[in-house]
Amino acid sequence: MASADPTPRSDPVPGETNDTSNPGIGDIEIMTDRYTNSEWAAHIAETQQKIVVKKEKYWAPGIGSKEFAETIDHTLLKLDATPSQIDTLCSEARTEGFKSVCVRLNYISRCVSNLKGSSVVVACVVGFHEGTQDTYSKLREARAAVAAGASELDIVLNHTILTQTSTSTPKTSNHKANPSNTTTESMTASNAAANSKSRNGASTPAEGTYSLPGSSSRLNESNHKEDIPNYSAIYTELATLRSLCPSPTTLKLILETSQLSPPKILAAAHLAAAANFDFIKTSTGFNGRGATLEDIQLMVSAAEFFSTKTKNNDGSPVRPRKMQVKASGGIRSLPDAVKMLEAGATRLGTSSGLWIMQESRRVLGEKEGGNRRDGPTRLYTDDSVGGY
Numbered sequence: 285m286a287s288a289d290p291t292p293r294s295d296p297v298p299g300e301t302n303d304t305s306n307p308g309i310g311d312i313e314i315m316t317d318r319y320t321n322s323e324w325a326a327h328i329a330e331t332q333q334k335i336v337v338k339k340e341k342y343w344a345p346g347i348g349s350k351e352f353a354e355t356i357d358h359t360l361l362k363l364d365a366t367p368s369q370i371d372t373l374c375s376e377a378r379t380e381g382f383k384s385v386c387v388r389l390n391y392i393s394r395c396v397s398n399l400k401g402s403s404v405v406v407a408c409v410v411g412f413h414e415g416t417q418d419t420y421s422k423l424r425e426a427r428a429a430v431a432a433g434a435s436e437l438d439i440v441l442n443h444t445i446l447t448q449t450s451t452s453t454p455k456t457s458n459h460k461a462n463p464s465n466t467t468t469e470s471m472t473a474s475n476a477a478a479n480s481k482s483r484n485g486a487s488t489p490a491e492g493t494y495s496l497p498g499s500s501s502r503l504n505e506s507n508h509k510e511d512i513p514n515y516s517a518i519y520t521e522l523a524t525l526r527s528l529c530p531s532p533t534t535l536k537l538i539l540e541t542s543q544l545s546p547p548k549i550l551a552a553a554h555l556a557a558a559a560n561f562d563f564i565k566t567s568t569g570f571n572g573r574g575a576t577l578e579d580i581q582l583m584v585s586a587a588e589f590f591s592t593k594t595k596n597n598d599g600s601p602v603r604p605r606k607m608q609v610k611a612s613g614g615i616r617s618l619p620d621a622v623k624m625l626e627a628g629a630t631r632l633g634t635s636s637g638l639w640i641m642q643e644s645r646r647v648l649g650e651k652e653g654g655n656r657r658d659g660p661t662r663l664y665t666d667d668s669v670g671g672y
């Protein structure tokens with residue numbers, strides 16, 4: 285569930301010792317919230333009203349180029365991934381010049397050692413894939429990943445908090461994180477419902493409809509106190525993770541967009557920007573559908589909004605540097621990759637990176653009048669390969 289015990293702790297991760305090569309989280313306090321929950325709701329409602337979704341075509345690196353390869357996080361997150369598959373993943377990433385390999389915590393050290401001397405960095409998922417782990421568990425995982433050499437963390441948002449509302453009055457400012465106004469039981473029930481829904485392949489947002497500003501739809505979902513999700517809980521978790529893992533560690537927040545309505549996606553983007561995350565990312569690839577063009581357009585529009593000075597925010601953007609957008613989940617082909625980049629994503633999380641690069645070379649070869657073909661590819665999470 286979402287809540288975190290507010291008491292500072294220094295207990296090690298289970299199975300860990302006090303050895304600094306394998307640290308617990310040390311003494312850390314959950315960050316104090318910067319607004320009351322009602323204030324968050326008001327800010328977020330304003331965001332939801334003001335963001336206009338742009339459908340621009342952005343510049344994207346040429347297919348097959350070094351810059352194109354550098355948009356790819358070469359990903360292997362299956363629980364049964366073997367050491368030998370991980371070694372192959374690293375060697376492919378090195379050869380293709382991908383930005384990173386993205387793996388689970390247990391393989392971080394192995395990847396770091398495999399990739400020594402290359403420009404490929406190592407990314408670790410945190411709170412994967414449900415996102416509902418308590419804050420301390422995410423903090424331990426994040427800290428352990430950084431200690432093992434990860435330079436990027438892909439952290440799953442506790443997205444069930446966004447779809448969980450409270451009938452009680454939100455807590456006021458300066459409370460330490462004790463995020464949930466709901467009971468463990470109700471949160472658990474909600475998680476179970478969300479999970480069973482996704483297993484059944486439902487891909488529609490759980491609630492709410494989205495439309496452009498000026499409409500009379502339910503765009504502003506936060507007008508009523510009863511409907512306010514516990515934004516404070518989410519912000520304090522994100523801000524604490526950021527404080528424990530400062531820059532240059534790159535932090536990406538996985539929203540799991542298949543589980544969120546567009547207004548909830550905007551709320552999550554707002555909180556990520558406020559906590560100074562570097563990226564918002566669409567999907568885990570393990571829950572519901574993957575990235576869609578609409579998700580990316582919405583998230584890119586939001587990321588731009590939060591870095592823009594406007595009259596309405598008194599010239600003070602939520603986040604001065606532009607938060608970037610990572611498209612992930614279900615990106616299986618070269619056209620998928622190009623579509624996401626041209627919609628403004630700057631990073632792609634995919635287990636089909638090798639296939640995408642091979643397709644790039646084939647298309648380039650054909651354009652040049654050649655007839656070049658590379659060997660077969662091997663996918664990690666899906667055998668149904670879409671063709672170009």
Ligand SMILES: O=C[C@H](O)COP(=O)(O)O
Pocket residue numbers: 359361386567568569570574612613614615633634635636665666
């Ligand atoms: O973060 C990345 C995803 O887990 C990759 O998903 P995919 O296996 O559908 O490419």
